[in-house]
Amino acid sequence: MSTQRSEAGRALIVGAGVAGLTAALRLHRGGWEVLVVEKASGNRNGGTWISFRGVGYQAAERLGILPQLIEAQLPWEDIHMLDTDGRLRVVWRAATQLALMNEPTLHIPRDKIADILLDALDGEVKIEYGTTVSSITQDESGAEVVLSNGVSDRFDLVIGADGVNSVVRELAFGPEAEFRTDFGDLLAIYNLERSPVDTGVEHLLSGVGRMIAVSRLGDTFSVIFLWTSTDLAGDLSTDLSKAVRRRFEDLGWAVPALLKEAEAVPSAYYGPVSQIKMDTWSQGRVVLVGDAAWCTGFYAGFGASLAVGGADLLGDVLERHPGDIPTALREWEAEYRPIALKVQAQARRGRESFFLPPTEFAIKLRTIFLWIAGNSVTTRLLRLFMGVRSPK
Numbered sequence: 001m002s003t004q005r006s007e008a009g010r011a012l013i014v015g016a017g018v019a020g021l022t023a024a025l026r027l028h029r030g031g032w033e034v035l036v037v038e039k040a041s042g043n044r045n046g047g048t049w050i051s052f053r054g055v056g057y058q059a060a061e062r063l064g065i066l067p068q069l070i071e072a073q074l075p076w077e078d079i080h081m082l083d084t085d086g087r088l089r090v091v092w093r094a095a096t097q098l099a100l101m102n103e104p105t106l107h108i109p110r111d112k113i114a115d116i117l118l119d120a121l122d123g124e125v126k127i128e129y130g131t132t133v134s135s136i137t138q139d140e141s142g143a144e145v146v147l148s149n150g151v152s153d154r155f156d157l158v159i160g161a162d163g164v165n166s167v168v169r170e171l172a173f174g175p176e177a178e179f180r181t182d183f184g185d186l187l188a189i190y191n192l193e194r195s196p197v198d199t200g201v202e203h204l205l206s207g208v209g210r211m212i213a214v215s216r217l218g219d220t221f222s223v224i225f226l227w228t229s230t231d232l233a234g235d236l237s238t239d240l241s242k243a244v245r246r247r248f249e250d251l252g253w254a255v256p257a258l259l260k261e262a263e264a265v266p267s268a269y270y271g272p273v274s275q276i277k278m279d280t281w282s283q284g285r286v287v288l289v290g291d292a293a294w295c296t297g298f299y300a301g302f303g304a305s306l307a308v309g310g311a312d313l314l315g316d317v318l319e320r321h322p323g324d325i326p327t328a329l330r331e332w333e334a335e336y337r338p339i340a341l342k343v344q345a346q347a348r349r350g351r352e353s354f355f356l357p358p359t360e361f362a363i364k365l366r367t368i369f370l371w372i373a374g375n376s377v378t379t380r381l382l383r384l385f386m387g388v389r390s391p392k
Ligand SMILES: Cc1cc2nc3c(=O)[nH]c(=O)nc-3n(C[C@H](O)[C@H](O)[C@H](O)COP(=O)(O)OP(=O)(O)OC[C@H]3O[C@@H](n4cnc5c(N)ncnc54)[C@H](O)[C@@H]3O)c2cc1C
Pocket: 014, 015, 016, 017, 018, 019, 020, 037, 038, 039, 040, 044, 045, 046, 047, 048, 049, 050, 110, 131, 132, 133, 161, 162, 163, 164, 165, 166, 167, 168, 189, 269, 289, 290, 291, 292, 298, 301, 302, 303, 304, 305, 307
């Protein structure tokens, strides 16, 4: 590891996900001495593909990691929308998906973004894996932090990038229940070595209150089980595979084989789909970024883009106001809050209109919309109506 710099100050970043690694890269480049602590024992792989775009794409360009992201992107694929018996409702063609995009968008596995950020850090920032924060005590000029490895240290800034169940939020702002709103849905994403439906297209099976999506991620696959739970706490206290099986085992098609493949996987990304809503993202010398601050929930498909954009902007405003952290944090929040709130609203709409339509009728309406939108004449009309310009 190369020499740490501290002209700008010393920052502790809690969480080495997309938000934490972006913050580490941007602050390190801004002259901060940065320490990252991550609870997991190593880089957390897994997840499915995401659409990387907007503020995230622009930040990636500024951070110089765009060429690597472009290289890691996957081809867009047709999505076969199925009913619960596996019958084809409609094909949501890759060409239509692309035609309706009005900004450059990368179709990329979530964990590739973290890998690329780690590569960009090039060992320049120390990351303590298997470590978290146990306590934070603040005064006017800094924060005293005790880490789970027993080390006590003082920092000018503590950045909580520790995701939706943030411990930093709990320590500095209060209990999670005050800030978390659940949609009532549970999401389990598994990464599979092989897929029983490897046909070169994506599959998205929908019934009222449940959805399965199978996607190819290069040489591997992901399967998503998403369902509205009638007993969130009960489902969460049940073994995951039992909870998934209970909700999906009555289905035909490839579902029995997918359940079997999923059960053989040692771990999954699993939990309730939630949003985090806070009146402020900073408290003195502690600031939250990414899902810890504004988790939008799975339905916007924008969590990673928003995390990269927000963490990069945080580094920018800190550089604009050297030595004046309170002003920087106020300016950052004023600039970024409207963006995050807009995505949270999009997520709420996306849940009902695309991922979990509330009735069979709503699923039929979605099918009709996708069918109409897929016609080349209507696609062109929709592009005109939506003011879509081809991405450069
Ligand atoms: C394994 C995994 C798979 C995912 N898959 C998808 C997906 O397929 N689709 C999707 O839309 N979103 C997915 N997400 C969420 C997505 O990454 C985020 O919504 C988005 O990238 C914002 O990232 P974040 O860094 O704020 O939060 P996260 O990605 O959740 O990262 C938070 C990091 O903090 C660490 N951490 C948590 N608690 C502590 C603690 N107390 N101390 C130290 N470290 C801590 C976590 O281990 C994690 O590395 C996934 C997240 C993970 C971790």
